[in-house]
Amino acid sequence: MQSILTLLLFAVSGAHALSSLSSSSYSRSNDALLSRLQTIQTKLLLSIGRIPGTAMPSEWAASGAKLGLALEVEFTNEKCQYEMSKERLLRGDVMMGNNFMLVEPLNEPSFISSNGVEMVKVLPGAYGCQMQEIESRRYAFRFFLDFPEGAQRNDVILPAERLYFLSSCWLIDDDGSTLDRARRRREGLDNSLQQISRDIDDLERQQQNSSSSMGGFFQKISMFRQSVELIERRDKLRAQLDELDQKYPLDSRRIIRGPNNIMFAKEGYIAVKRLRGAMGTREQYHWVGTFTYDEFFEDEED
Numbered sequence: 001m002q003s004i005l006t007l008l009l010f011a012v013s014g015a016h017a018l019s020s021l022s023s024s025s026y027s028r029s030n031d032a033l034l035s036r037l038q039t040i041q042t043k044l045l046l047s048i049g050r051i052p053g054t055a056m057p058s059e060w061a062a063s064g065a066k067l068g069l070a071l072e073v074e075f076t077n078e079k080c081q082y083e084m085s086k087e088r089l090l091r092g093d094v095m096m097g098n099n100f101m102l103v104e105p106l107n108e109p110s111f112i113s114s115n116g117v118e119m120v121k122v123l124p125g126a127y128g129c130q131m132q133e134i135e136s137r138r139y140a141f142r143f144f145l146d147f148p149e150g151a152q153r154n155d156v157i158l159p160a161e162r163l164y165f166l167s168s169c170w171l172i173d174d175d176g177s178t179l180d181r182a183r184r185r186r187e188g189l190d191n192s193l194q195q196i197s198r199d200i201d202d203l204e205r206q207q208q209n210s211s212s213s214m215g216g217f218f219q220k221i222s223m224f225r226q227s228v229e230l231i232e233r234r235d236k237l238r239a240q241l242d243e244l245d246q247k248y249p250l251d252s253r254r255i256i257r258g259p260n261n262i263m264f265a266k267e268g269y270i271a272v273k274r275l276r277g278a279m280g281t282r283e284q285y286h287w288v289g290t291f292t293y294d295e296f297f298e299d300e301e302d
Contacts (some may be wrong), residue, residue: 001022007018013044014192019199021130028100028141028302029131029134030099030128030130030131031099032130032171033131033139033141033169033262034099034101034128034129036171036260036261036262037075037101037127037129037141037260037262038075038076038077038257039074039075039076039077040074040075040258040259040260040262041072041073041074041075041079041106041226041293041296042072042073042075042258042293042294042295042296043070043071043072043293043294043296043297043298044070044071044291044292044293044294045068045069045070045071045163045292045294046067046068046069046070046071046109046270046289046290046291047066047067047154047289047290047291047292048061048066048067048068048069048156048158048270048288048289049061049064049065049066049067049070049288049289050062050064051269051287051289051290053287054288055274055284055286055287056272056286056287056288059155060155060156060157061155061156061157061216063154063155063156063157063263065153065154065156066153066156066289067111067151067152067153067156067158067289068111069109069110069111069120070107070109070294071104071105071107071109071122071145072106072107073103073104073105073106073107073145073297074103074104075100075101075103075127075242076099076101076103076104078101078102079099079100079101080100080101080102080103080124080125080126080127080199081102081126084100084102084125084144085100085126087097087100087126087144088281088283089142089144089164089273089285090126090127090128090142090144091128100126100127100128101126101127101128102122102124102125102126102127103124103125103126103127103143103144103145105122105123105145106125108120108121108122109128111151111153114150118151120147120149120150120151120158121145121148121149122145122147123143123145123146123147123148124146125143125144125145125146125162126143126144127141127142127143127144128138128142128143129141129142129169130142132168133247135178135247136170136178136182136247136248137170137171137172137178138169138170138247138248139168139169139170139171140166140167140168141166141167141168141169141208141264141268142164142165142166142167143162143164143165144162144163144165145159145162145163145165146161146162147159147160147162147163148160158288159272159288161272161273162269162272163272163274163288164270164271164272164273164285165210165268165269165270165291166268166269166270166285167264167267167268167269167291168264168265168270169262169263169264169265169266170248170249170262170263170267170274171259171261171262172249172261172262172263173261174261176265179248179249182244182247182248182250183250185244186241186248186250187241187243189241189244190241192237193234193237193238193241196230196234196237197234197235199230200227200230201232201233203223203226203227203230204227206223206286207220207223207224207227216233228302239258242280249265251265253266254266254267256293258293258296259296264293266292266293267290267291267292268288268290268291268292269287269290269291270287270288270289270290270291271286271287271288272285272286272288274286
């Protein structure tokens with residue numbers, strides 16, 4: 001879960017990498033993705049309930065129950081309403097640009113409770129993006145929808161308010177060359193890591209078999225130093241692998257290919273906004289669940 005959270009909008013590594021670009025460059029980079037997102041339709045599987053790290057009250061969804069919803073949406077090519085564009089989550093920094101588009105629900109999701117089948121009303125919202133990694137073309141992808149009536153299943157209460165969806169996606173080259181280079185780089189790092197692990201195992205066996213004589217004592221010291229060096233190299237390689245996996249969509253278990261050469265992190269997070277501070281002007285976002293991209297489909301009107 002931590003690796004997924006690292007990819008979300010609060011990651012600062014992308015912000016530092018882009019700090020030298022002008023605001024117009026941010027907008028052009030974001031527009032490159034927005035132009036491909038427009039008219040994409042997808043089915044989202046929502047899982048509302050308590051997750052690690054949430055700041056929701058301790059009694060909220062304490063039983064561990066979940067409220068599951070299947071929601072279909074379209075990321076349209078229409079500009080969102082002015083009120084929606086003022087959301088700080090979308091325009092909280094210069095890297096988000098100024099173009100925010102309308103996202104529309106295509107169905108009214110339902111769930112089964114003790115009262116039978118219950119429908120959940122969903123109203124349109126807005127979406128935007130922010131480039132986080134230039135080299136890998138990784139973006140933070142954010143959108144929100146309004147749930148004016150909310151819903152409840154056991155002690156899981158879907159708040160009657162705006163819900164925010166946070167995830168990541170990547171633009172992929174037509175020939176896939178950038179991704180191929182990243183895969184080769186990962187394969188090389190993985191091979192080096194496996195070799196170092198074998199070397200560490202060999203040293204441990206040698207240490208166990210070395211004699212207790214004075215010569216064996218100095219040999220153990222030498223092998224211990226080698227072992228420390230190998231462990232440091234192993235940890236560095238693991239860090240490089242982790243960084244590579246965060247920058248590029250290399251793990252097929254965590255990504256899903258969408259239309260228009262876009263890859264999405266398969267899982268994202270759902271949050272509600274809470275105002276804090278003496279004047280109620282400091283915004284905080286509390287996790288209330290997760291969502292996954294289940295499938296993408298064509299506009300039937302086309």
